[in-house]
Amino acid sequence: xHFDLTDEQRDIQRLVRDFADQEVRPVAAELDRxxxxxxxxxxxLGELGLxxxxxxxxxxxxxxxxxxYAIAIEELARVDSSVAITVAAHTSLGTWxxxxxGSEEQRQRYLPDLCSGRKLWAFGLTExxxxxxxxxxxxxxxxxxxxxxxxxxxxxxTNSGTDISGGVTITARTGEGEISNIIVERGTPGYTVEPxxxxxxxxASDTHPLAFDGCRVPEANLLGPRGQxxxxxxxxxxxxxxxxxxxxxxxxxxxxxxxxxxxxxxxxFGQPISKFQTIQAKLADLATEIEAARLLTYxxxxxxxxxxxxxxxxxxxxxxxxxLAVRAAEEAVQIHGGYGYIxxxxxxxxxxxAKILTIGEGTDEVQQMxxxxxxxx
Amino acid sequence: MKICVLxxxxxxxxxxxxMDPSTKRLDRSGEKNLNPFDTHAIEAAMQIKxxxxxxxDEIVAVTMGPESAVRALHKAVSLGADRSVHLTDxxxxxxxxxxxxxxxxxxxxxxxxxxxxxxxxxDDGECYTVGAVVADHLQMPSLTQVIKIDVQDGKLxxxxxxxxxxxxxxxxxxxxxxxxxxxxxxxxxxxxxIMGAKKKPLDTKSAADVGIDPxxxxxxxxxxxxxxxxxxPAKEPGEIIEDEDTDETVQKIxxxxxERKLLA
Ligand SMILES: Cc1cc2nc3c(=O)[nH]c(=O)nc-3n(C[C@H](O)[C@H](O)[C@H](O)COP(=O)(O)OP(=O)(O)OC[C@H]3O[C@@H](n4cnc5c(N)ncnc54)[C@H](O)[C@@H]3O)c2cc1C
Ligand SMILES: Cc1cc2nc3c(=O)[nH]c(=O)nc-3n(C[C@H](O)[C@H](O)[C@H](O)COP(=O)(O)OP(=O)(O)OC[C@H]3O[C@@H](n4cnc5c(N)ncnc54)[C@H](O)[C@@H]3O)c2cc1C
Numbered sequence: 252x253h254f255d256l257t258d259e260q261r262d263i264q265r266l267v268r269d270f271a272d273q274e275v276r277p278v279a280a281e282l283d284r285x286x287x288x289x290x291x292x293x294x295x296l297g298e299l300g301l302x303x304x305x306x307x308x309x310x311x312x313x314x315x316x317x318x319x320y321a322i323a324i325e326e327l328a329r330v331d332s333s334v335a336i337t338v339a340a341h342t343s344l345g346t347w348x349x350x351x352x353g354s355e356e357q358r359q360r361y362l363p364d365l366c367s368g369r370k371l372w373a374f375g376l377t378e379x380x381x382x383x384x385x386x387x388x389x390x391x392x393x394x395x396x397x398x399x400x401x402x403x404x405x406x407x408x409t410n411s412g413t414d415i416s417g418g419v420t421i422t423a424r425t426g427e428g429e430i431s432n433i434i435v436e437r438g439t440p441g442y443t444v445e446p447x448x449x450x451x452x453x454x455a456s457d458t459h460p461l462a463f464d465g466c467r468v469p470e471a472n473l474l475g476p477r478g479q480x481x482x483x484x485x486x487x488x489x490x491x492x493x494x495x496x497x498x499x500x501x502x503x504x505x506x507x508x509x510x511x512x513x514x515x516x517x518x519x520f521g522q523p524i525s526k527f528q529t530i531q532a533k534l535a536d537l538a539t540e541i542e543a544a545r546l547l548t549y550x551x552x553x554x555x556x557x558x559x560x561x562x563x564x565x566x567x568x569x570x571x572x573x574x575l576a577v578r579a580a581e582e583a584v585q586i587h588g589g590y591g592y593i594x595x596x597x598x599x600x601x602x603x604x605a606k607i608l609t610i611g612e613g614t615d616e617v618q619q620m621x622x623x624x625x626x627x628x
Numbered sequence: 629m630k631i632c633v634l635x636x637x638x639x640x641x642x643x644x645x646x647m648d649p650s651t652k653r654l655d656r657s658g659e660k661n662l663n664p665f666d667t668h669a670i671e672a673a674m675q676i677k678x679x680x681x682x683x684x685d686e687i688v689a690v691t692m693g694p695e696s697a698v699r700a701l702h703k704a705v706s707l708g709a710d711r712s713v714h715l716t717d718x719x720x721x722x723x724x725x726x727x728x729x730x731x732x733x734x735x736x737x738x739x740x741x742x743x744x745x746x747x748x749x750x751d752d753g754e755c756y757t758v759g760a761v762v763a764d765h766l767q768m769p770s771l772t773q774v775i776k777i778d779v780q781d782g783k784l785x786x787x788x789x790x791x792x793x794x795x796x797x798x799x800x801x802x803x804x805x806x807x808x809x810x811x812x813x814x815x816x817x818x819x820x821x822i823m824g825a826k827k828k829p830l831d832t833k834s835a836a837d838v839g840i841d842p843x844x845x846x847x848x849x850x851x852x853x854x855x856x857x858x859x860x861p862a863k864e865p866g867e868i869i870e871d872e873d874t875d876e877t878v879q880k881i882x883x884x885x886x887e888r889k890l891l892a
Contacts, residue, residue, distance in 0.1 A: 258699060262706065262822045265661075270816060300819030313819040 254546075256322075263319045267301065267326035271334075279331035282455035283600050286447075288413050289334050289455055297368020302341060306350055310362035317490075318552040321497040325545075328501025329508065332604035333455035335501060339494035340409040340456075341365070344612075345372030348420050348432060348487050352475035357434070361417070370417035375405035375461055376484050382406070383617050385422070386481055388430050390463060392423035398467045399423075399433055401441070405461040407611075412444040412459040419461065422480045430480035434472040441466030452603035488612060489562050492569040493555060495612045496548040499572025500541060502608070503579035506601045507537045510583040513596075517588075524586070533582050541579070544572045563625040570618035573608035580605040629801075631673045632688045632739050633709060634732060634746035634758065635666040637700035641751060652854040653722070654752050660696065662703040665747025669807050671814040672777055673745050674708040681779035686710040688739060692720060692731050702825040706817035711829040713739070719835050722847030725753075729761025731845050734838040736766060741802065743784075748773045748806040759806035769803045775810040 256264065274292060282289055296302050304320040306312025313319075320342065328335035346365045349357055349372065364370040381387050390403025401423060411419050418436040425431040435442050445460040475483060511534055514525035524530050548568040554561035583598040584591030591598050609615045639645055643658040670689070677684035689704035689712040691697050701712035715735050723731060736744060744766070749756045756772070763770030775794065776787035782801065787794045789808050799805075817825075835842060843849050867884070871877045885891050 258702060258826075259822055262703065262817070262825075263819065266816055266819070266822065298818070299816055304819065308820070308823075314823055315819065 256318075259315070260319050260322060263315065264322045264326060266299070267323045268329075270296070270299070270301075271327050271330040275327065275330045275334050279334070279455075280594070280597065280600065282331075283333065284454075284594070286454045288457050289337065290414070292334055293337060293368055293371070293415070296338060302338065302368030303346060303362070303366025304342065306346065306362065306366050310350070310358060311364075311366035312362070313366075316552070316556045317493060318549055318556060321493055321548060321552040324494050324497040325501035325504070325548075328498040329505035331455070332498060332502055332601070333453050335498045336453055336456050336495075337371075337410060339491070339498055340373070341368075341371045343491040343494040344374035344487060345410060345420070347490055348374065348474060348483060349434070351486070352432065352479070352483050356471075357474070361434075364417060369415065371410040371413055371415050372417055373408050373411040373419040374484075374487065375408045375411070375419045375421040376488075377406045377408070379404055379406045379460070383614055385484065386430070388422050388424050388480075390421060390423045392425050392431065392433055394425075394470060395467075397470050399425075399470060399472060401433065401435065401463040401466040401468065403463050405463075407448070407458055408461050409456060409458050411457065411461055412447060413457045416444075416457070420474060421461075421463075422484055425477055425480075429478045430484075431477050432474040432480045432483050433468060434474055435463070435466065435468055439466055439468055451606060452600070453607060454603075489565050490555065491612050492565040492618075493548065493551045493561075495608065496544075496551065496565065496568035496572040499569075499576040499608045500545045500548050502576040502601055502605055503537065503541045503544065503572070506576075506579040506583035506598055506605075507534065507541060509596070509598050509601070510534065510537070510586040513587055513590075530586060533586060537579050537582060540575050544568070544575050547571055563622060566613070566618045566621040566625075569613065570615055570622065573610075573615060573618075576605040576608045629676075629682050629684050629742045630686055630688070630739070631676065631684060631743045631745060632690050632736055632741040633666065633669050633673050633704065634744065634762070635670070635689050635691050635700050635704045636663045636747075636750050636752075637661070637691065637693050637697040638663045638751040645752065647857050649857070652857050656752075660699065662700045663747055663750050663752075665749055665751070665807070665809060666700075666704070667707060667814040668809050668811050669745040669747050670704055670707045670709060671812045672807050673743075674815070675812060676743075676777065676779060677708075679779065682782070688713060688741070690732065690735055690739070691715065692723075692728060692735070694721075698830065701830060703817070705828045705830075706821040706825040707814065708821075709828075712831070714830060714832045715835075715838065716832060717835040717840075719842050719846050720840075722850065723845050724850035724852045725755050725757050726761055726852075727845045727850045729758050730765055731835070731838075731840055732758065733762045733765030734840045735833060736762065738833075738838050743801055744768070744804040746804070746806050748808050756806075759804050763804035766802070766804065769799050770805075771797060771799055771803065772806045773808045774805050775808050777805070777807075777811070 300313045304313040304315045308314040324339050349361050365372050376385050392399040392401045441464050443462040517524045551561050551564040551568045580602040584602050590596050637660050640659040640661040646655045648655045673687045687709045689709040692715040746759050760770050773789040774786045775789050778785045784799050786797050869880050
């Protein structure tokens with residue numbers, strides 16, 4: 252086992268780190284304050300090839316491994332979580348099912364636009380009645396005259412309502428005990444993107460409820476074989492968790508970066524607060540936890556790259572990093588004292604952005620279920 | 629037109645630089661990167677190529693350095709160079725500025741470019757001189773600290789940073805031009821370029837391959853020798869004025885500045 256990144260992985264890390272510092276950092280607070288979607292940043296990320304990293308170049312993707320992708324998400328989240336989740340949800344939840352389960356025709360139709368970032372794609376699994384119990388799908392799709400007629404609703408769907416959102420892949424009940432994934436393009440009559448939520452954080456990320464009311468799409472919009480929807484979304488979430496875990500690592504690292512810099516500057520009792528043992532203990536613990544969480548996350552990505560089972564490791568990484576992100580943001584605010592409670596300091600935003608990481612793409616309790624199941628408990 | 633860009637691998641800006649007391653050379657064991665000034669030189673080459681005023685057939689990145697220096701070439705290629713040349717040979721280790729300039733000029737002679745671009749300074753050696761030495765060996769005009777290049781009728785119109793303002797200079801090709809960081813805003817390498825960097829042609833040359841006279845390079849061939857290295861004198865501690873009465877504080881600062889004749 253060796254822990255060196257390849258030349259390409261290091262260059263990608265440096266590219267995204269530079270990009271995040273120069274393009275995202277100066278505007279992150281403003282985008283958050285104004286709840287403004289980062290269109291310009293997404294366009295630039297697209298130009299650089301960062302909106303479809305782990306997909307083959309023949310579809311316009313970057314042709315990278317999953318570890319490079321995780322590193323990129325980590326570097327973005329180190330500076331801003333809204334931007335990071337926009338990329339992660341688009342790549343892992345939006346684009347992946349089309350790439351993994353789509354027909355060649357569907358891939359050709361959608362992937363070039365998605366990988367270039369010209370369009371965003373969403374994944375609609377969660378419903379008003381249930382997120383954790385995602386198999387209990389209430390949205391229905393019935394075949395009628397060569398078309399699927401969709402009725403139902405989806406809740407909290409990322410990237411569904413931007414000016415460049417191309418559509419959503421939804422899970423729907425297509426028969427008794429049968430779930431299938433269906434592609435719904437934006438602008439299809441009967442498909443409504445409802446007004447956005449007022450969220451605790453991720454303010455520059457786009458999240459909406461979706462309504463389907465007699466929405467008709469061609470029969471060919473079925474993704475993969477009929478009845479495979481349950482398996483498909485579980486697999487999608489497995490991969491998605493690597494991205495979200497990387498987001499947790501990045502957020503925690505960003506919080507530590509801010510806390511360390513602040514602790515070295517801020518003075519109390521005649522010395523920098525970084526010289527107080529209790530502050531040092533916090534910083535040391537965080538640095539250690541972050542390194543452990545990072546290794547777990549990278550391992551999940553490497554397992555996926557080697558086509559080995561990674562469900563367990565991805566769930567562990569997601570569980571570990573979500574909690575760590577919440578804790579790191581909290582400690583970072585604590586180290587900032589009153590200033591940490593003021594929006595001028597990035598840790599204030601980090602604190603609000605962190606909490607979703609123990610909830611989205613499977614709550615902590617759901618990760619525990621997945622992990623316990625793997626243990627045979 | 630063919631442009632050669634000289635690029636150097638240097639310790640990353642984030643790494644604290646340290647001299648190795650035993651070799652009296654820079655400790656280069658840490659994270660390394662392409663010399664930031666050289667990214668401006670590559671960008672300048674790209675802008676000439678994309679500007680359309682002249683046809684640029686190829687941009688070739690050239691470095692002299694140990695095996696690890698290929699990373700700087702990959703980076704240069706990911707930023708737009710079409711191919712690269714790596715001059716590497718144990719005989720070259722420890723070369724001083726004159727020896728480095730001579731060795732690089734030998735590579736350039738074999739390439740016969742119409743324009744040689746390079747950074748005005750490296751982030752480690754910081755001698756600001758390689759360009760001039762190379763130009764001398766190639767018997768080409770040399771411009772340094774250039775912050776603007778325009779192609780006009782096959783000639784270059786350049787602005788070079790002067791102490792006050794800038795000089796406008798016209799130069800005929802072939803020429804050697806070192807650029808300052810004000811010349812442009814280097815682009816990011818695209819992901820595709822990063823992934824493809826290793827697929828672009830890279831020639832590895834030994835000293836003999838480019839006809840380098842071994843007696844003129846390396847530690848032995850260098851006519852300068854480092855006798856001793858000393859850390860710069862520690863900065864005097866500043867004077868801290870506690871602000872109790874602001875009028876008084878301002879008065880103190882003003883008289884401090886006046887004592888040193890810093891106020892006009
Ligand atoms: C900003 C944001 C963006 C999102 N983006 C998307 C998206 O793009 N696509 C998408 O499909 N979804 C998305 N979601 C939804 C998210 O994945 C769900 O909110 C999450 O899975 C939890 O589902 P729920 O909200 O219905 O909570 P519930 O499932 O109702 O859970 C409530 C509580 O009960 C616990 N619980 C439930 N079942 C069990 C059990 N068996 N054992 C123990 N505890 C249990 C949960 O852990 C939780 O604490 C997003 C959510 C947010 C807030
Ligand atoms: C501690 C120390 C002591 C030294 N002592 C001496 C000494 O006594 N006498 C002496 O002459 N030199 C000495 N040097 C200089 C050393 O040999 C130089 O680092 C080297 O020759 C290159 O010069 P530079 O990096 O300063 O180039 P600069 O002139 O600052 O660099 C300008 C540009 O030249 C190009 N360039 C420079 N080096 C290369 C390369 N290897 N390959 C490709 N392009 C390149 C790059 O484009 C760079 O931007 C010393 C250096 C150090 C660190």
